[in-house]
Amino acid sequence: MIIYLRSGGKLKDRLKPDVDQYTRRIEVEGDKPLRDILNEVGVPDSLVAFAFINGKLERLEYRPVDGDVITLQPPVSGG
Amino acid sequence: MPLSTDQRERYSRQTELQGWGAEGQERLLESSVFVAGVGGLGCAAATYLAVAGVGEVVVCDGDVVERSNLNRQFLYTRDDLTRHKAPIAAAQLRRLNPDITVTPVIAEINRSTAQGLIEGADLVLDCLDNPETRITLNRAAIAASIPMVYAAVAEYTGYLSFLNPPATPCLECFVDGTRPAVHPPVPGCTVGVLGSLEAMEALKFLTGTGETLAGRLLVVEGAVPSFDVIEIERDPDCPACRGL
Numbered sequence: 001m002i003i004y005l006r007s008g009g010k011l012k013d014r015l016k017p018d019v020d021q022y023t024r025r026i027e028v029e030g031d032k033p034l035r036d037i038l039n040e041v042g043v044p045d046s047l048v049a050f051a052f053i054n055g056k057l058e059r060l061e062y063r064p065v066d067g068d069v070i071t072l073q074p075p076v077s078g079g
Numbered sequence: 080m081p082l083s084t085d086q087r088e089r090y091s092r093q094t095e096l097q098g099w100g101a102e103g104q105e106r107l108l109e110s111s112v113f114v115a116g117v118g119g120l121g122c123a124a125a126t127y128l129a130v131a132g133v134g135e136v137v138v139c140d141g142d143v144v145e146r147s148n149l150n151r152q153f154l155y156t157r158d159d160l161t162r163h164k165a166p167i168a169a170a171q172l173r174r175l176n177p178d179i180t181v182t183p184v185i186a187e188i189n190r191s192t193a194q195g196l197i198e199g200a201d202l203v204l205d206c207l208d209n210p211e212t213r214i215t216l217n218r219a220a221i222a223a224s225i226p227m228v229y230a231a232v233a234e235y236t237g238y239l240s241f242l243n244p245p246a247t248p249c250l251e252c253f254v255d256g257t258r259p260a261v262h263p264p265v266p267g268c269t270v271g272v273l274g275s276l277e278a279m280e281a282l283k284f285l286t287g288t289g290e291t292l293a294g295r296l297l298v299v300e301g302a303v304p305s306f307d308v309i310e311i312e313r314d315p316d317c318p319a320c321r322g323l
Contacts, residue, residue: 008303009236022303049255050238050298052309057253057296071307073298075255076233078263079120079208079270 001028001066005041010074014043028064035060038072049075080105086178090132096288103286104132108179110285111135113200113225115188115216117168118142119151119265120230121206123274124281126154128204129172129179131282136172139184139196140164151267188212193219202284203227204277205250214256217242217249218319228280229254230273233263235301237273240311241280241291245323252314253296269301 006023007015017024028037035045038060050073051058064070082090082101086108094104112133114125117140128136144152144159144167154171155164169183186192188207193215197203203220205227207213213229220227226243229250242249250256276297283289298307315321 008300008305010234046258050253050296050309052298052307055308056310057312073238074233074236075258076231076236076238076263077208077210077213077258077260078231078233078265079116079118079206 001064002026003028003037003064003067004069005038005043005072006069007072007074011043011047011072014047015041015072023069031063033061033063034058034070037064043072047074048072080108082108086132089178093131098288099286103288106287107132107282107285108134110201111137111199112202112204112281112285113137113197114139114204114206115197115212116140116206116208117152117154117164118148118206118208119267119270120232120274120277121204122152122154122168123271124204124206124230124277125168125172126175127275127278128281129176129181131278132176132178133281133285135180135182137182137184137200138165138168138172139186139188140168141185141187151265151270153267188216190215194222197223197225200225202281204281205229205231206274206277208262209260210254210256210258211260213250213254214319217251221249221320221323226284228277230277232265232269232273233261234265235269235299235304237269237276237297237299237301239273239276239280239292239297239299240295241284241293243293244313244320247293248311248313249317249320251319252317253311269299272299272301
């Protein structure tokens, strides 16, 4: 299946976008949690605070389905 | 208490808002907001609360002013270096609006102090700079049944939500408080936007106008730029709010 990972923030460089400047197309084999997919593409899950799909926050245990566009957000703690 | 002639004129540009009116302004003048941290977020948020006429603004911070604060913490100047932030911020806010009470508190927010510090507030604003203290504040707000506005920033990124469990998630339902504190680069404009939005959440809640971000997380990506509103849900296993 094909999924799309997006990030506009500091994760963008890790993500190595290839569709547009924010989006990377990923071919995923088998059914696996987002956490594993991120680790496989070189984005450690420690660098991801939130993932949202279709306007809803999902945990990194979420198992993507074909065509998902998943936006990744970094941990942010400043004030 | 009915608005004075001076107050009617001073606040006229906001009392004209649908649903706000003199009654909303009177509610605001009778409200107390605890601003946890008067750094970047806190300077912006407290300023807009003060000029809007929130009756009591409590500004709490244990830190002193450092030179590296001055790119974004606009209530301070070079003359304030090494002085505690809270009294300086309070004096500036009083100058902006002598109509209200501004209470400075020089204190660290921790497990021993948090509950006592926020007592009596109608709303808590999280303007802190590290996950651990945010979690402490979250737990104190839950214990006292006081709603809290959450915001956090780094670089051009910011997050914001209105937390009032059990009606909404609490902070620990969606934020990992065990991550180490970092001091990321932050331009003043990012904390200005997010701090202003915190004040906006507060003013909506206190006047009963508009809709808060209850159950939703605003994600600001200034570098793209984009503003996204994401649904968030309570975590049934949340260590802070399960069982409420």
